Amino acid sequence: MADYALLGWKYGASTTAGTAGGKLTWSLDSTVPAFFAPVLNAAFNDWSNYANIQFAQTSTTASATIVFSLSAMDGLGKILGEGGSSYYIGKGA
Numbered sequence: 001m002a003d004y005a006l007l008g009w010k011y012g013a014s015t016t017a018g019t020a021g022g023k024l025t026w027s028l029d030s031t032v033p034a035f036f037a038p039v040l041n042a043a044f045n046d047w048s049n050y051a052n053i054q055f056a057q058t059s060t061t062a063s064a065t066i067v068f069s070l071s072a073m074d075g076l077g078k079i080l081g082e083g084g085s086s087y088y089i090g091k092g093a
Helices: 034-050
Strands: 023-028 054-057 064-069
Touching: 023 034, 034 054
Parallel strands: 023 054, 023 064
Antiparallel strands: none
């Protein structure tokens, strides 16, 4: 694997590739149904298994590093577009 960061930065105390990513917090805002939390938690746990980074859910968006939110963008017919994210839990090829 290449020794670089796609966005020019990384989480954690060190900016050196391959060092610990630290601990990130995440939260759902009030627009996201609570049943998504276990799915996201499973995804973050899987990520932690393969990368040197940890994730923990917080109860408030104010203290979260990552906030999940659902929203529509106003446009013709009241919706121009909608953003989302998905995660497939399964074995790789």
